[in-house]
Amino acid sequence: MVSASHFTLNASTVARVHTALSLGAFLTALFLGCALHYQKIVKNGVAGYPEEWFPSVSATVGDWYPERNIFQILIALTSGPRFVVVILQYYLNRSQSSSLPMVVFLSGILRTFLCGGWVFITSNDDHDIHDILMISYIVCNLPWMLGGISCTTLGNEKAQQRRQLIATTFFASMIPMIYFFVQHKVHRIPGAYTHYSFFEWGLIFQDILYDSVAELDFKTANLQISLGSFTHESDEIRPILVENKLHKSEIEEVPVKAEIPSPRHLSREKSYDEETNPWKDTPSPNGHPIASSWRPITTFLSDAYLSYICWSIFTSLAPTLFYFSVWELGIAGHELALLSSLSPGLLGIPSFHSWSRTLDGRTTLHLLSFLGLAAYAVEDPFARLLAVALANMALSIRLAVDWTGADGRGAGYQGILTGLGLILSSLSKHANHSSNPVWPLVNETSGGYNKTGIALALLALAELYTRPSETPIIKRRPKQLGDRRVNHEGRTSWFIPAVSLGGLLFSLHLFLADSSTLIAWSWTGYPIKGPVPHTHGSLTILAQVLGLLIPLYLSSHAPRLLSILQSPAWFLYGAASAYVTFTYRNWLGYAGGWNLSVFLMSLIPQVFENAASSGKVARTYFTAWLVAILFDLANVWAVAYAFVPGGVYLRERTDLILIMQMATLAFGFNWPRLPKSAISMTLPSSTVSFTRILLVLAAVFSLLVTMYRAPTSSPQPFKPGARIVTAGIWTVHFGIDNEGRDSRRRMGDLIKDMQLDVVGLLETDLHRIVFGNRDLTRVIAHDLGYHVDIGPGPNSHTWGAVLLSKFPIINTTHHLLPSPHGELAPAIEAVLDIYGTEVTVIVAHNGQEEDPLDRELQSKELARIMAASYPRPVIFLGYVVTKPGAKRPAPYEILVSDGRMHDIDSFDFDRWCEYILYRGLYRTAYARVSRSTITDTELQIGQFVLPKHGTQVTDNSNEARYLRSWKEDLPESHWFPMEYYGNENEGGVRGHYYHVFNTPLYYKIPEGAIL
Template identity: 45%
Template sequence: MYSLMMTNTSIDFPLWHMGISGYEALVMTTISPFLLGIKPLRSFIVSNQRIAHLLSLAGLLAYLVKDPVYRLFTVGFGVSMGCLSWAATWYSDSVQPTRLEARILAWTIGLLMSSVAKFAWYTNNPIWPIMHAENGGWNATGLFLAILAALRFTRRGPLQGGNTTEKKSGSAVLSAIGIGGLFFGLHSLLSDTSTMILWVWDGYPIRGPVSNVHGWYTIAAMTAGILIGVLRPGLATSWTAYGLGCVGAAYLTLYEQWRGYYGGLTLAAYLMAIAVPLMGNAAKKSPAATFGLGFLVYNFLVLFHVWVVAYAFVPGGPLVREHTDWIMITMMLSIGVGLFDLISQQAKANKKKAGVHRPGNTHHRTYHFGVLGVLNLLFLSANFLRFPTNDYKPYHAKDRLFTAGIWTIHFSLDNDMWSSEYRMRDLIKEMEVDVIGLLESDLQRVIMGNRDTTQLLAEDLGMYVDYGPGPNKHTWGAALLSKFPIVNSTHHLLPSPVGELAPAIHATLDVYGTLVDVFVFHSGQEEDPEDRRLQSEYLSKLMGSTNRPSVLLSYLVTEPLKGNYNTYVSDVSGMHDVDKTDWDRWCEYILFKGLRRTGYARVSRSTITDTELQVAKFVVPNSEEDSKFAWGVPEDVRDRRVEEHEVPEGWRFPAMFRGEGVRGHRYHVFDEPRYYNF
């Protein structure tokens, strides 16, 4: 139920248009609790919660809608009904502390269960509307279980029926602000176990947590937080605990590696601990005010945490450019406002000697704590199954050859808005790519579902992975996957005084015993020429700083042989174009030096994304003489093309993509690969 209400918004249609399109308005579907301010409607919803909860399952049915626009509207309806029905349920049950606690526990443990499911499915929830049978979805199974859960959840009648009354208990506005901050913190940081780990990731050698090894630490912290919130509510609602939560948020924002992650774990425990008392306090007030306004605050924070990256595409974006720190401060201050209202109400109750109402019958705790234990065991089981096997084998080791590729994957959503990891994996495998750069690959935001494509690709293909600059570095993402060990990697944010940040990875690979440098880079957009000029100079010097064999896998936003192209391909960088006669390129380029380039191909994308896969084959020199030849070969010799039959069989590209190819993938532009020999 939680995954339907909070994370079905991962359908990312507005961002697919890379600008304001109008579909963004659907983020406001969450403020449906405002409708509970209409007393007749509130009376109806409270008295018919089963109908409302069942209608919210429309979001799970959305996978049957093929058109992405209509699917988005279907999900929007499901989300609005989910928010409306949950707000009505909490409000109705607020007169009975035991039952209210059980409802809130079901909701918070649902978040944890969603995170467990996402870990088992490589950060995709299997019942999301971007999933279907072809990409690992369990939509029909999820819908069946959701119907059973909704029927059981609503089997008992509401504690408040048609004669609902307003409750005057503290400030509904202060409580709503707290709820908005809480919901945002839970959704943006704890809806996937890899999110905070990628916040603190800083490359190789590994000096911090890794998603598929240490993800359980986040689950353990969330579990501890729930237990504290239920068993020690006085501790959870203290200003001391709030201070620790703020320190955790600061460490997560400011530090990398284990220090930053420990801060994240502290924050995770605090958010889960404060959830039960904060939501319990909000439920005792007008649901329209607390949850309607609360979700409005949540929506503001969701947009805020997109604006810090998308500032080049949205009105007012430059004002909040790269200010994740402001988001974290706003989130914690919002929670502090809600906590102030809660503590004020507790103080008034104590002054009246009424005490704080505690749940009487706590048998539900045994059930919910048992579920927590089972979920932890399930996560650890999935963790064991996903533990790295270290089976990293290049495709043509005997030829000392490696195939390098570049692909702009556009957030792993295809043209029909299905999650595209499986289709990407199949093409990369069949093209026998050993090293690949992925661009526009950072999915760790609410609007993209807090996902990580690289986990599935790395584990299924047997590759090392560098996620690149993390989600708190304000880029659209750059990632590197390699069949060869990554000896060292550093992340760069290139000069971008006006437009979007340009991420780069500089990695050193051990390729058949030879150190080879690989650069993955995404240049700024076309509208900012000065940014792109400065970035070209920075990257050219960075590439020129190494005398090792090197490959650039990039998105350069320049025409061949013109403008900034001549900065990237220059004496400063020492790099050569993989094929300077390929006049049709505008964005994707592969450059190299110190290697024997043997082939180059362009493979059509089908409907996976908006950009093709470009690949090149290189042979690593295996002697000092070969190495000198690779560095000093004349240009006319280096660029001499030959026929396919003139190169060894191991150097050739797979034949399956000739002609019409397979699944919409084929060699195009040249209609066949190009081969070179010298």
């Protein structure tokens, strides 16, 4: 027995004091706040008492004297016991064979400092810093709580169960909390913040309760603190050790090596036997499955990051390629780059196949694939395409080799990695305004983090090359294949698994490459009746996480139940989800998409296993990629049928494509009276643990991104006092500029400078594989503050239309204009609340020059919509292929005469496709701004003044509307930016300048106007 000093204190007392001080600090602040400043602390930017009747944590502890000061004093007193508790927990859990206790210790220390940060820097002091520190604190709770659960001694079941329950409740509470936060911040619903506050306080108390479990640890260990030393009373502890058998303080003295054996340790002369599992874990001496060194963790993280890079390179090929197709409006020849994915056919060469499976071969293929990352530095679009195509050639070969288990870890592991990489790719886009930060079509000015991505990829590759493993030569014997599908020669069939794999790769790419694509499928406009692309993308990521967790959980806890994922019932679940996704809209349609996400992610391991078991690597993966490519083309032709030979047969046939997708996936299931296949996914417990932690981190991070990206205020017009409305129309060429770069931030710069209150954007449906599954509006709406209607979704077979509005959107109607021969034309009919007056805004994209009947019918429908809203004020922002003043059946006369509209300036004869029409407002300015290199079409801008609420335009005559003016005769609030005067040689801003007239045109407001 270690002798105690003259002063001894039970460690459990310190934990109890910490709990009491923490609870006391928050409860005291809550009591004083409600007693002294109740109505002030429940009031927020949306509503006050009685709609809001319960205060948030921030308002309670950080806004008013004296509760703020008393709280800060009490929470400062808590810091001492808190540090002691963290140190004592590390003392109990420390291990020579595992670094996890150190990770938990460091996260606990960092978490304590972050707590002090958001407590003493309140939202009133600095809102952004407060939020960053708060979010960082929550992120640190992940390793703190999950690591703490893993480090809990096996004998202390009560503490283990309590930690698991509290941690589960803590993270589950974040979902409704973020939901109500979005309802408050985005939808500005009175009372939503009160519901948010309940969950916010719940997180506080759950956090405190989790830390209080340390008291049970200290009591179980009979841990005491003496002056200057820790004292373990071994005589008293020993009975506990005898009872629990596995107490850490005893086990840590036993040297146990928990290193995962690697195929490199196998003899080169021996073939790799599938019945031997080189990934079998040795139990960890700490009672948790985390391996005993940093190497397994870094190995797993490297593999996961390289999988993310694979998806990034693969998904960048289509938008890099179709840049040329869009410019040519037809097959340009560059489409042959798609065939780069067929490179696994080269594995039919035995010597090349053997080399590709070696460590040197796989490393070389990795390096070649990184050309797809480095291509961002290439300025010429064609050279960039060549680099990305070459990268995809190497990538496809390397994936075929790895997916057949070249690293000795099995196809099931590769399937899990592939699913993780897809989730990380979707998550990176969710956090980066719907743009992958390592794509070659972005750079540092357009949201790219290319250099960082390349540096991390090289580090991951270095880890791969130096890890203690060597590629084994896998020789499979037919009798080892169990009850998989086998042909008459005793070898597994390769064609059916290949087709199934190709269908799955396309489906994952189509639906899950971006978290908001399925939301766009369900979108119907205002009033909002379903999920919002900008705020609910995290729900899709949660579905992906859940889908991948299903086979992961079954493989480790109930292997026999894995057969459920191959049953016809599971396929019917997926087919029903696909049907609901296609047929319905709003929340019901998205519910189908959400379940479809779960279904697709759950299939990845079994489809990979089936493909790998064929033994025909070259033909299997060549066929799989061929199927995916054919689906890619069919998906494009469903919209671009006017520009490709034979495209008419797939015109608007997304339903047919979806049926074929599900048919290919059906090949991966066990149907009655057909040969059976069985998946046997054996994963080490360490891999299961790492994957679960990473999936949880991804889910939580996606929720935190949603919260962080939520707008903090409602959009406001640029010039509200003068009742000015500035509207613009711009055809933006699918968000890709003339150099093949993402152009959304450049577009936002010009929109901001021109102070546009209402913007119509055309060629905007980027939720397609060929445009990178992007959301054109995400960064503009976030940075500049706009209400957004993305128009008809990708399942409506149009090129898209978008409405951005600084004014509240009362309702919108999406129209698919008559298009018997050419491409389907979209239109948005929106009613805006502009300074208290309802104003109709039309955003439309008519058909091409080649289809005069389509344009005539579309113009008649638009004229009918505008005439039906008379006498309400109307602004028309459209792409109309016609000449100014052209007589019917040309669109111009139909729109102006039948629609009861006025041209913004009928004397501007130098127009062809973009037009602004208006009614019921006073036009005061008109400008045409050059496009620079953003797109192939200029930005047209019209400025209007709204008559006083309840009145109309007093003089609609031609003479009154064309009282031209110098800008100096108008108030300065009516002037367009002076910086944009110039020409293509000098002046202007970023290559933009007023052209055609070389100046904006200004107009006087008629005398007698009631404003």
